[in-house]
Amino acid sequence: MRPAESRPLAIIIDDDDVTRMLVRATLLKFDFEVLEAPDGRRGLELMEAGPPDIVLLDVDMPGMDGFEVCRRIRDRWDATEVPVIMITGMNDVDSINRAYECGASDFTAKPINWPVLGHRARYVLRASQSARELRELEERQAAIVRAMPDMIFRIGRDGTCLDFKDGFRSKAMLPPGGFVGKSLSVILPPGVAAALARAVGHAIDRGEVQSVLFQLPMDDGLRHFEARLAPCGSDSAIALVRDVTAQKRDEERIHRLAYFDALTGMPNRGHFLERVDGELARARREDRRVALLFLDLDGFKRINDSLGHAAGDELLKSVAARLKENLRAGDVMARPTARDAAMHYARLGGDEFTILLPDVKDIEFVKMIARRTQSVLSRPFTVDGEEVAVSASIGISVFPDDGDDAASLLRHADAAMYHAKEQGRNNWQLYSRSLASRAAARSSLESELARAVKEGQLRLLYQPQVLAKDGRIAGIEALVRWQHPERGLVLPEDFLPVAEQNGLIADIGEWVLRTACRQVCEWQRAGLFAPRLAVNVSPRQARAPGLFRTVSAVIAETGIAPELLELELAEAIVVNPDEPFVEEMRLLRQLGVRFAIDDYGSGHSSMNTVRRLPIGAVKIDRSFVRAATPPGDASVTKAIVAMAQTLGLDVVAKGVETVEQRAVLQAAGCPRLQGYLFGQPVPAEMVEFMLRTGRTAGAGAGGRGQAGGRVPGSRQPLRQADM
Numbered sequence: 057m058r059p060a061e062s063r064p065l066a067i068i069i070d071d072d073d074v075t076r077m078l079v080r081a082t083l084l085k086f087d088f089e090v091l092e093a094p095d096g097r098r099g100l101e102l103m104e105a106g107p108p109d110i111v112l113l114d115v116d117m118p119g120m121d122g123f124e125v126c127r128r129i130r131d132r133w134d135a136t137e138v139p140v141i142m143i144t145g146m147n148d149v150d151s152i153n154r155a156y157e158c159g160a161s162d163f164t165a166k167p168i169n170w171p172v173l174g175h176r177a178r179y180v181l182r183a184s185q186s187a188r189e190l191r192e193l194e195e196r197q198a199a200i201v202r203a204m205p206d207m208i209f210r211i212g213r214d215g216t217c218l219d220f221k222d223g224f225r226s227k228a229m230l231p232p233g234g235f236v237g238k239s240l241s242v243i244l245p246p247g248v249a250a251a252l253a254r255a256v257g258h259a260i261d262r263g264e265v266q267s268v269l270f271q272l273p274m275d276d277g278l279r280h281f282e283a284r285l286a287p288c289g290s291d292s293a294i295a296l297v298r299d300v301t302a303q304k305r306d307e308e309r310i311h312r313l314a315y316f317d318a319l320t321g322m323p324n325r326g327h328f329l330e331r332v333d334g335e336l337a338r339a340r341r342e343d344r345r346v347a348l349l350f351l352d353l354d355g356f357k358r359i360n361d362s363l364g365h366a367a368g369d370e371l372l373k374s375v376a377a378r379l380k381e382n383l384r385a386g387d388v389m390a391r392p393t394a395r396d397a398a399m400h401y402a403r404l405g406g407d408e409f410t411i412l413l414p415d416v417k418d419i420e421f422v423k424m425i426a427r428r429t430q431s432v433l434s435r436p437f438t439v440d441g442e443e444v445a446v447s448a449s450i451g452i453s454v455f456p457d458d459g460d461d462a463a464s465l466l467r468h469a470d471a472a473m474y475h476a477k478e479q480g481r482n483n484w485q486l487y488s489r490s491l492a493s494r495a496a497a498r499s500s501l502e503s504e505l506a507r508a509v510k511e512g513q514l515r516l517l518y519q520p521q522v523l524a525k526d527g528r529i530a531g532i533e534a535l536v537r538w539q540h541p542e543r544g545l546v547l548p549e550d551f552l553p554v555a556e557q558n559g560l561i562a563d564i565g566e567w568v569l570r571t572a573c574r575q576v577c578e579w580q581r582a583g584l585f586a587p588r589l590a591v592n593v594s595p596r597q598a599r600a601p602g603l604f605r606t607v608s609a610v611i612a613e614t615g616i617a618p619e620l621l622e623l624e625l626a627e628a629i630v631v632n633p634d635e636p637f638v639e640e641m642r643l644l645r646q647l648g649v650r651f652a653i654d655d656y657g658s659g660h661s662s663m664n665t666v667r668r669l670p671i672g673a674v675k676i677d678r679s680f681v682r683a684a685t686p687p688g689d690a691s692v693t694k695a696i697v698a699m700a701q702t703l704g705l706d707v708v709a710k711g712v713e714t715v716e717q718r719a720v721l722q723a724a725g726c727p728r729l730q731g732y733l734f735g736q737p738v739p740a741e742m743v744e745f746m747l748r749t750g751r752t753a754g755a756g757a758g759g760r761g762q763a764g765g766r767v768p769g770s771r772q773p774l775r776q777a778d779m
């Protein structure tokens with residue numbers, strides 16, 4: 057094709073020189089460029105170089121006649137590419153018919169009307185160009201339609217399907233061919249058909265695109281469709297129908313992710329807060345009270361630590377399910393108004409759940425829900441085949457009394473929940489102003505503790521461990537205290553849980569370890585017997601990576617013999633230890649450090665778990681020691697001692713307070729004892745005195761103030777083998 061801006065090229069094929077000359081003169085006047093050929097063969101040769109925009113072709117020629125030439129042209133170019141005007145004899149109808157059969161675009165009969173010929177050529181040229189453009193347009197549209205995922209329907213105003221085309225990879229709603237000529241009401245469910253028919257009418261009447269969303273039950277379940285209808289002429293509309301099921305599912309999934317807790321399927325924090333806002337707005341208008349219950353499972357962390365996270369997750373799911381089912385059913389029965397059914401639940405994260413009661417007429421109702429929630433959870437859960445008992449502490453805040461917005465209600469319910477925990481768990485507390493000061497106290501404790509660590513307000517006390525057979529000191533346990541500038545000596549139970557929660561425990565633990573190791577080395581340098589040093593490692597310290605690095609660095613820095621160091625781990629940590637932690641334990645064990653399980657028997661560990669880990673000792677929980685003397689009996693203690701010894705473990709009995717307990721433990725073969733009977737936790741100077749004199753500070757054996765009832769020499773060396 058020649059460039060559009062140049063003049064159109066015409067080729068005249070005619071054996072008559074005069075006719076050619078006249079045609080040429082005419083076409084030049086009509087702004088054509090002109091080439092001439094005296095016969096068909098040369099005409100076709102000219103076209104080889106590039107097709108012209110139009111051909112004027114004489115029918116009657118010697119050799120190849122015009123019909124043949126036209127046929128050959130059509131073999132290569134169609135009428136929109138190269139239009140051909142044939143010049144026939146006067147009113148020769150037969151020739152005219154043949155000319156069209158051969159593919160001519162138009163004809164002119166001799167004698168030629170010259171001015172008309174020029175117009176005709178121009179007209180034919182324009183018509184072929186339009187036809188070409190139309191064809192290209194059609195091709196483009198056909199390509200678009202082919203590539204479209206939509207099904208395309210043409211629907212008449214009366215709702216009849218006039219035309220249908222399946223979309224690219226679209227699954228037809230019904231077998232193809234099944235639509236055309238049928239009414240929508242026959243092929244689609246009545247509701248859908250009516251909606252589409254309405255949209256067809258609107259599209260035609262208003263001349264605007266209409267959109268209809270609908271669902272259809274299909275073999276593989278319910279599918280969603282979107283139809284867009286555009287008017288097409290005065291009596292029909294084109295409907296593009298797309299299967300939007302996947303998109304719909306994605307939207308739903310995104311909504312679920314954004315608004316629901318993935319584990320329990322309960323609304324999440326964001327969702328809950330939105331609902332609280334909504335309910336508060338309504339409550340303000342209707343002058344209602346709204347209660348928010350904040351629920352935290354008691355001891356969940358321990359279950360998580362001892363049974364593993366998967367079991368923890370399973371438990372949370374069961375708790376959520378039970379809350380939803382039982383509570384809702386129960387409460388709707390108790391207060392059968394529609395609003396009660398709208399009680400909202402959420403899981404805020406971890407083991408924290410919330411319940412919103414949107415219409416509280418009487419605080420007794422809220423208390424009843426709290427009690428019921430607790431009783432619903434009091435039946436044991438089965439997790440991983442094991443029965444697990446949980447309880448919940450619940451804090452309650454009420455709008456408008458305890459807060460005007462979602463955030464403050466939540467904060468106050470949380471504070472009340474903490475208070476419930478402090479009251480001994482498994483109980484509920486209403487928020488009261490005094491709790492606000494407690495919450496503030498807690499946060500000031502946190503910041504004070506951070507300062508305490510930096511400013512050296514921590515102190516270490518040491519409690520002796522003695523050999524059961526003769527009462528000689530065999531070891532000491534380092535126990536931390538906080539020398540608070542105003543409050544005096546603060547016990548670990550009052551600040552370690554906070555440190556454990558906010559992460560300060562890492563610094564505290566490292567400080568304890570370093571200080572205690574240094575102390576032992578100092579005694580050693582002073583020529584005193586160096587007892588085995590037990591240091592407590594908190595769960596968070598144990599779980600954080602880098603235990604090996606920290607401990608080995610302290611060993612290197614202080615120069616303590618690693619064999620003297622014993623790290624006490626809570627039982628919960630060893631039940632389901634992470635692999636990296638076990639690896640750190642092995643490395644430390646290789647170094648010579650020993651591990652002991654603290655409060656053995658109080659948790660879920662078994663001797664089997666112990667066997668799999670590099671554990672060197674178990675410390676029997678105080679409760680067993682207490683229960684070992686009448687009216688209790690010593691069977692459990694004896695069994696633990698016996699089992700531990702079969703596994704080659706050292707055993708320490710904790711909390712030995714009376715000579716009777718000591719006697720029972722001696723009889724049970726427990727090698728080491730620790731407790732007030734032999735000495736309370738004391739400062740380093742007093743331990744030094746004990747090490748020099750061999751006397752323990754507390755009531756000695758038989759209450760005579762001496763360890764083991766004998767007075768060893770001022771330097772009482774203990775052979776390492778005794779430890």
Ligand code: C2E
Nearest residue numbers: 534535536547548568592593594711712713731732733737
């Ligand atoms: P624990 O490891 O079980 O330490 C023994 C606790 O029992 C000590 O309490 C000790 O004073 C007390 N105790 C010792 N003998 C007797 C007895 O005969 N009767 C009774 N009733 N109690 C006795 P303390 O010092 O208050 O420590 C409490 C807990 O705080 C420790 O329990 C330990 O888990 C933790 N803790 C103390 N210091 C540290 C530390 O430096 N790091 C870590 N991570 N935890 C520590």
Ligand code: MG
Nearest residue numbers: 533592624654
């Ligand atoms: Mg301990």
